[in-house]
Structure formats: structure tokens, C-alpha cells
Amino acid sequence: MSQVETGKTLLEAKALSRHFIVKGDGGFFSKRKSIAAVEGADVALRAGKILAVVGESGSGKSVLARLLSRIVSPTSGELVLNGETVDLKTQRDLAYASQVQLVLQDPFAAMNPVRRVGHSLERPLLIHGVPEDEISARAHEILESVSLTPPQQFLDRYPHELSGGQLQRINIARALAVKPKVLLADEPISMLDVSVRLGILNLLRSLCDDKNLAIMYITHDIASARYIADEVVVMYAGQMVERSNDTSLINSPQHPYTQLLIASVPDPTKLGAEVVKAPSGGAAAFNLNGCRFSPRCSQALAMCATNEPPMVEVAPGQHAKCWLHASDAQRASVTISNKSKNEMESKNV
Amino acid sequence: MKHLQLPKSLKVRVGLAGLGIFILLTIIGPWIAPYDPNYTGFAQNASPSWNHLLGTTIQGQDVLSQLLIGCRSTMVVSFIAGFLATIISIVIGVASGYVGGKADEGLSVLSNVFLAIPGLPLLIVLNSYLPAGQQTNPLVIGSVIALTGWAWGARVLRAQTLSLRDRDFVEAARIIGEKRVRIMFGEIGPNLLPILTSSLLFTILYAVGVYTTLAFLGLTNVSTWNWGTMLYWAQSNNAGLAGEWWWVGPPGIMIALIGTSLALINFGIDEFINPRLRAGGVSAKIRRASGAPRRPRLGLTPVLHKSTEAGSR
Numbered sequence: 001m002s003q004v005e006t007g008k009t010l011l012e013a014k015a016l017s018r019h020f021i022v023k024g025d026g027g028f029f030s031k032r033k034s035i036a037a038v039e040g041a042d043v044a045l046r047a048g049k050i051l052a053v054v055g056e057s058g059s060g061k062s063v064l065a066r067l068l069s070r071i072v073s074p075t076s077g078e079l080v081l082n083g084e085t086v087d088l089k090t091q092r093d094l095a096y097a098s099q100v101q102l103v104l105q106d107p108f109a110a111m112n113p114v115r116r117v118g119h120s121l122e123r124p125l126l127i128h129g130v131p132e133d134e135i136s137a138r139a140h141e142i143l144e145s146v147s148l149t150p151p152q153q154f155l156d157r158y159p160h161e162l163s164g165g166q167l168q169r170i171n172i173a174r175a176l177a178v179k180p181k182v183l184l185a186d187e188p189i190s191m192l193d194v195s196v197r198l199g200i201l202n203l204l205r206s207l208c209d210d211k212n213l214a215i216m217y218i219t220h221d222i223a224s225a226r227y228i229a230d231e232v233v234v235m236y237a238g239q240m241v242e243r244s245n246d247t248s249l250i251n252s253p254q255h256p257y258t259q260l261l262i263a264s265v266p267d268p269t270k271l272g273a274e275v276v277k278a279p280s281g282g283a284a285a286f287n288l289n290g291c292r293f294s295p296r297c298s299q300a301l302a303m304c305a306t307n308e309p310p311m312v313e314v315a316p317g318q319h320a321k322c323w324l325h326a327s328d329a330q331r332a333s334v335t336i337s338n339k340s341k342n343e344m345e346s347k348n349v
Numbered sequence: 350m351k352h353l354q355l356p357k358s359l360k361v362r363v364g365l366a367g368l369g370i371f372i373l374l375t376i377i378g379p380w381i382a383p384y385d386p387n388y389t390g391f392a393q394n395a396s397p398s399w400n401h402l403l404g405t406t407i408q409g410q411d412v413l414s415q416l417l418i419g420c421r422s423t424m425v426v427s428f429i430a431g432f433l434a435t436i437i438s439i440v441i442g443v444a445s446g447y448v449g450g451k452a453d454e455g456l457s458v459l460s461n462v463f464l465a466i467p468g469l470p471l472l473i474v475l476n477s478y479l480p481a482g483q484q485t486n487p488l489v490i491g492s493v494i495a496l497t498g499w500a501w502g503a504r505v506l507r508a509q510t511l512s513l514r515d516r517d518f519v520e521a522a523r524i525i526g527e528k529r530v531r532i533m534f535g536e537i538g539p540n541l542l543p544i545l546t547s548s549l550l551f552t553i554l555y556a557v558g559v560y561t562t563l564a565f566l567g568l569t570n571v572s573t574w575n576w577g578t579m580l581y582w583a584q585s586n587n588a589g590l591a592g593e594w595w596w597v598g599p600p601g602i603m604i605a606l607i608g609t610s611l612a613l614i615n616f617g618i619d620e621f622i623n624p625r626l627r628a629g630g631v632s633a634k635i636r637r638a639s640g641a642p643r644r645p646r647l648g649l650t651p652v653l654h655k656s657t658e659a660g661s662r
Contacts, residue, residue, distance in 0.1 A: 069524060097526035104524075109517035114539045123535075124525040174525065 004181065006048035009083075010214045011068060011100060011182045016041040016077035018067055037063040039238045041077070045182050045214035050204065052229035053218045054261070060238040061218045062105070065184045068216065069102040082181075098128050101175035105187040107167035111159035117170055118155035124177040138177070146173045146203060165196030172203065182214045183207070189224065201228050222265060226250045234258045237292040245317035254314040255322050257293045291323065299324060307334045358620060364613025371607050374417060375424040382414040386574050397595050404595035407586045415574050416599050422487065422575035424607075426560045429491030430498060431553030437495060438502030438548065443541070445503070446510025447533050457507070463500035471497055472559060476568050485570045490563075494556050502548035509544050513537050547618045550611045561604055576600035 004010065019034045038060040045051055045068075055061050066072040068079070070092040079086040081099060104110040111120055121139045130138055143151035146169040159167060168188060175183060185204060189197040205228055208215050219225050225232055225247075232249045234242040234257065242255040253259045291297070294304035304323050312325045323331065383402075384391075391409040398404070403412035445456035475493050483489045513519065514537070522536045563569050564577020567585075571578050579600045583589070588596040 071520065071523060094526045097524065102524045104517050104521055106517055110521045112518040112522075112536050112540070114542070115536070120521075123522070123527065127526050171521070174521070178525065 004047040004212050006212055008047045009044045010047055010081070011045045012080040013041055013043045013068060014078045014080065016067055016079065017075050018063055018072060019075045036238045038067060041240060043068070043216070043233065045216055047181070047214050048208060048212045049230040050208050050215045050217050050228055051231045051233065052225035053216060053233050053235060054220065054222050054225050055235035056220060059235040061235055062186050064235070065102055065186045065216065065218055069100050069184055070096055071102065094128060098178040099180055100182045100184065101178065101180040102184045102186060103171050103175050103188050106191045107164050107171050108159065108191070110171050111167055113159055116155065117157050117159065117162070120170065120174055121155065121177055124174060128178045142173045142177050145176065146170070148173070164192045165199060168192060168200055169203065176207070180213070184216045186218045187220070190220070197224070204228060222250060222262060234261065239292055239321065241293065241322070242320045243318070248315065248318055252315065254318065254325060255320040256297045256299050256324070303331065303334060358617045360613045361617030364610045364617065367606060367610030368614065371420065371424060371610065374420045378417040378420045382417040384411040384414045386410060386415040386418050394591070394593060403599055404593070406582065406596055407588070412596055412599060415579050416576070416603065419574040419576050419579055419600070420603070422573055423557060423560060423577070426487045426491050426494070427553050427556035429487055430494035430556035430560070431549055433492055433495035434499040434552045435502055435545065435549045437499040438506055439545065441499070442503035442506030443510050443533050443537065446507040447514055447537065460500040460503045463497070464504065466497070468497040468559065469562065472563060473568055476563060485573050490560065490569065494559050498552050498555050498559070502552060505544060505548055506541060509541055510537055513540055543618050543621055547615050550615050554608055554611045557604060557607060576603055
């Protein structure tokens with residue numbers, strides 16, 4: 001495999017969005033609603049770097065991974081793979097699959113229960129045109145690369161005979177079988193025992209370093225993101241609310257949501273300390289007009305409810321999508337445009 | 350195949366043995382039949398004796414010979430019908446479940462229509478349109494029966510495919526780039542195997558019933574021997590009224606027995622699919638010996654404290 005230069009952007013998403021159409025209140029005549037699972041996502045996955053995407057359930061992290069692997073097609077936006085824009089109108093082809101692979105969350109569900117492990121590993125090799133006489137050797141090699149030895153012992157097993165950690169290694173091995181350049185890992189450790197989580201994280205790290213893979217690591221566990229990641233992105237309600245080129249975001253969060261997220265991590269040294277709670281937004285937990293987080297934000301300004309905040313640089317290499325950090329000029333432009341809008345409306349009336 | 354072993358369940362063993370005997374009769378029936386079933390020179394209406402183990406008919410034909418020779422036609426037609434119907438139901442059921450959308454709606458309507466059509470009248474009509482020479486062709490009759498019998502299996506397979514379609518392992522197969530057909534038959538298919546087998550066995554059973562019915566009504570060629578035509582002749586000669594039980598009884602019992610064998614095998618498949626029916630992997634003998642409750646409670650793995658001789662397996 002030709003070695004890629006570390007740090008080179010391999011897969012880039014530009015303003016990627018995906019809307020799902022859902023029935024309103026479930027009634028027969030209810031209007032169909034569109035829900036933005038992912039909105040305006042900008043991600044760059046770089047060779048030899050791990051990007052952690054952090055967010056709560058429903059923040060759109062998993063949909064983002066599926067968009068990037070093209071299992072789900074985006075509503076708008078573009079994907080750039082190796083500097084070439086991907087034609088999103090066509091079906092995802094084998095060439096794309098061989099470059100970008102996705103590891104699913106639940107290792108037990110991701111393996112076909114009635115097929116041997118060997119089948120799951122040999123199929124990708126067969127599909128992607130590895131000559132038949134090399135397949136067995138390649139399968140052994142892949143299993144060894146995820147530290148499952150002796151390989152033959154695993155190839156003949158059924159998934160239910162293996163532990164969660166072993167299965168997740170096999171899932172990663174399956175994704176690696178086609179020698180991808182980009183690996184998307186959708187909460188790869190959340191279904192595993194705490195005792196084997198570190199092993200999987202270390203495996204991802206070493207794969208990233210040895211093979212110069214670009215890895216997107218999706219998690220809700222900010223501690224694991226800090227352990228493994230080179231860059232961090234925080235998502236809320238389908239939008240990216242804060243990002244940093246290093247892990248500085250975790251040490252000095254600027255967006256109120258990130259601050260809450262980090263404050264909610266249990267800290268044994270601060271037993272008895274008061275727990276910071278977000279005001280629950282009630283029914284309007286997601287504000288669709290202004291800042292998505294504003295109904296739950298304790299520091300929300302008046303403008304937050306009506307105007308979508310810009311992405312502002314809060315520190316070198318760290319950006320937050322928040323009005324609190326916006327310059328006066330930026331705030332003023334919105335107030336003015338609001339005023340003029342109001343004037344226009346009043347004139348029309 | 351090192352994984353192939355004799356099933357532990359007694360029900361399945363009995364069922365498999367029964368089915369084995371019927372298959373054996375299908376193969377060797379015509380050779381072991383003591384007489385020509387069409388020969389009419391024996392004593393008429395004789396009750397069972399050493400010469401005629403199942404007696405003779407009113408025309409002086411040997412009943413046992415008819416029964417043994419009739420086995421082949423019944424079994425061959427039923428198995429052909431069962432397999433053909435199952436193939437149709439796999440293609441239609443799995444495709445409609447996996448592809449979804451408009452294709453699913455169309456295929457569902459099709460199978461609903463076939464479920465709603467009364468099978469027997471349709472068969473009678475179809476059968477009457479067959480050219481005379483084709484009425485004895487088991488392949489043709491089997492296909493006609495399959496045409497009316499696939500819809501039930503298709504519904505079941507569609508439902509199961511729907512539940513498997515969104516499982517992670519299917520998505521994983523899509524991620525590595527598997528083609529649609531491969532996912533349907535290579536990944537989802539093997540997971541349908543237990544249901545498929547059960548559907549196959551029931552369809553065979555249905556075909557036995559339908560074929561016998563058709564023959565009993567005299568709608569197939571009555572000069573070929575099967576259990577249905579035997580009943581047809583018995584009925585038209587008032588064997589039941591005349592008390593000739595040895596003529597009416599055996600074909601009926603044979604049909605009941607093959608039904609029982611197939612149903613017993615199906616019980617075993619049920620236990621295979623749902624291990625809870627297997628009493629948590631503990632045989633009844635061991636459970637009784639250890640004083641565990643006879644019926645395992647759902648969701649609880651039985652724990653046997655008393656170690657007994659039978660328990661150390």
C-alpha cells in the first residue's frame with residue numbers, strides 16, 4: 001500500500017446535511033415533518049489522525065458516519081475523497097467502499113449469527129477482487145493485525161462463541177480487510193465491558209499510526225475522546241457546535257453545551273460538589289430558528305432564540321458556534337438586519 | 350459434516366424415522382409389493398389373511414400391493430409440490446420483505462390474492478384444463494398444487510425477512526459492498542432456514558392432503574394408484590357401508606402417519622429456533638432427577654443444585 005502523507009486530508013465533508021421525513025403526530029391526516037438529523041456538517045478526516053465526534057443520543061453522530069460511508073445518502077452538501085468530489089447522485093460503488101469503511105456499534109448484532117467468522121472476513125476479500133488462493137492467507141494476516149491469534153481458531157468459530165471484545169476486533173478486521181484509507185468507528189466501545197474498552201481504543205490508535213489511517217471516532221464518552229483523539233468535534237441536534245484542532249476543547253470548553261457535557265462527567269475528586277444542570281428546554285428542547293441549544297442554555301441572550309450563531313474562533317484552532325463569543329460587529333449586523341426586517345414587516349402591514 | 354448429529358429430542362427422532370420409512374417405501378414400494386395391484390383374480394372382499402395381509406377389494410385386488418405402490422405417486426407429487434411452492438415463496442417472500450416499497454406492496458397483494466383464493470376449486474378447474482396425457486405426470490400435477498400452496502410460506506418468510514432486514518449484520522454486509530441479491534440469499538437466507546424447513550414440511554403436508562383429495566374426487570387419472578384413488582374406488586364401491594375396513598382404513602392411516610411424522614419434525618425445529626422450549630438445554634430426565642420444576646419459567650435459566658448421576662453429562 002502506498003504510504004499516505006500524515007496529516008493529508010483524505011475525506012472531507014462540506015456542508016453535509018440529511019433530512020428525514022417523518023409523520024407528524026401519527027394521525028392519518030397529519031402533516032409530514034422534516035427533521036434535520038445532520039445539518040451543515042463540515043468534517044475533514046486526515047491520514048494518521050483520529051477525529052472524535054462527541055455528542056449525546058440523537059445529536060446525529062451515527063447518521064454522520066453513515067453519510068460519510070454513503071450508506072445513507074445526503075440531502076445536500078458534498079463529499080470530497082482524495083481531493084476529488086464524489087458524485088453523490090450515483091450509487092455507492094465498490095471503489096468507494098474499499099476506501100471508506102464503517103465499524104458498527106454493537107459487535108454482537110453486526111455479525112451474521114449463522115455464519116462462521118471466516119465467512120464474514122472472506123466475503124469482503126472476495127468482493128473486492130482478492131485472488132482465491134490468497135484469501136486464506138489474507139484472512140489470517142488481518143486477524144493477526146487486530147491481535148487475534150491463532151487466526152485459524154477464530155475463523156472456524158460462530159459469533160456466539162466469542163466475547164464482545166473479540167467480536168469488535170473481528171468487526172474492525174472486516175472493515176480493514178479491504179485496506180481502506182478512512183475508518184469510521186460508530187461508538188465502537190459503548191457496547192463493550194469496561195475492561196476491554198481500552199484494548200479496542202489502543203488498537204484503533206495503533207492502526208491509525210501504523211497504517212496511516214484516517215479515523216473518525218464517534219462517542220458520547222468525552223473521556224475516551226480525550227484519551228484517543230487528535231481533534232475533537234462536539235455535535236448537538238445535528239449541528240457541530242464546537243471544534244478544536246487538538247484536545248484543548250476538552251480542557252477549556254467555550255460553548256455552553258460543551259461545558260455542560262464536560263461538567264456532567266463524574267469526577268471522584270469532587271465528591272459532593274454541586275452538579276451543574278441544564279435547564280430542560282421542555283418541549284422546545286431544540287430551537288429550530290436560532291441557536292439549537294438556546295432553550296436549555298443558562299447563558300442564552302435574547303438574540304439566541306431567533307438568530308443562528310456563527311462559528312467563531314474562540315482560541316487558536318478552536319471554534320464555537322455561539323453568540324456569547326461573537327464579536328460586537330457580528331452581533332450588531334444581526335440586530336440591524338432584524339430591525340430592518342421588522343420595519344419591512346410593519347410597512348407591509 | 351462434523352456438526353451433523355442425531356437430534357436429542359425424541360419427537361424429532363420418531364418423526365425422522367417415520368419420514369424415513371415413507372421415503373423408503375417410496376423407493377422400494379413397487380418391488381416389495383407382493384402382487385400386481387391391477388390383477389383382479391383373487392377372492393373378492395376377503396378380510397386380511399396370510400396370503401393377503403390387508404385383504405382384497407370387491408374386484409379381488411390385493412390392498413397391500415395397492416398401498417405400497419400408491420405410496421410412490423403420493424409422495425413424489427407431494428414433495429415436488431412442496432419444493433416448488435417453497436421455491437416460489439422464497440423468491441417472492443424474501444424479495445418483497447427485503448426490497449420493500451412498491452415492489453413489496455405488489456408482491457404482498459399477489460400473495461394475499463393467492464391466500465384468499467379457495468385452493469381446491471381452483472385446482473379442480475386447473476386440473477380439468479390439463480391435457481389428458483399430462484394428468485398422470487407428477488411434475489405437472491405437483492406444479493399445479495404448488496401454484497395454490499405457496500402464498501402462506503411467502504407471507505411467513507416476508508415477515509421474517511422484514512425483521513432481519515434492518516439488523517446490523519445486514520448493514521455490515523452492505524458496508525463492505527455486498528450486492529442486494531447476495532445479501533438476500535447469502536446473509537438473510539441462512540437465517541431463514543428453520544422457518545423455511547418448517548414451511549416446507551407444512552407445504553408437503555398440504556400437498557399430500559390436496560393430492561389425495563383430488564384423487565379421491567376422481568379428478569386425477571383413476572387408473573394410477575395412489576392413496577387418493579384407493580379411497581376413490583373404496584368409496585365408489587361402498588366399502589365403508591359394507592364394513593370393509595381393511596380397504597378404507599390403510600390409506601387413511603398412511604396419510605395420518607405421514608402427517609404425524611412431518612408435524613413431529615416441525616416440533617423439533619420449533620425447539621431448535623426457540624431454545625426455551627428445550628427447557629434450558631436440560632433434558633426432562635435430568636430435570637426430574639434433580640427435582641427441578643417440570644416447566645422452566647420463561648426468562649430463567651434453570652440451575653440444578655443436586656448433582657445426580659444423570660446430571661453429569
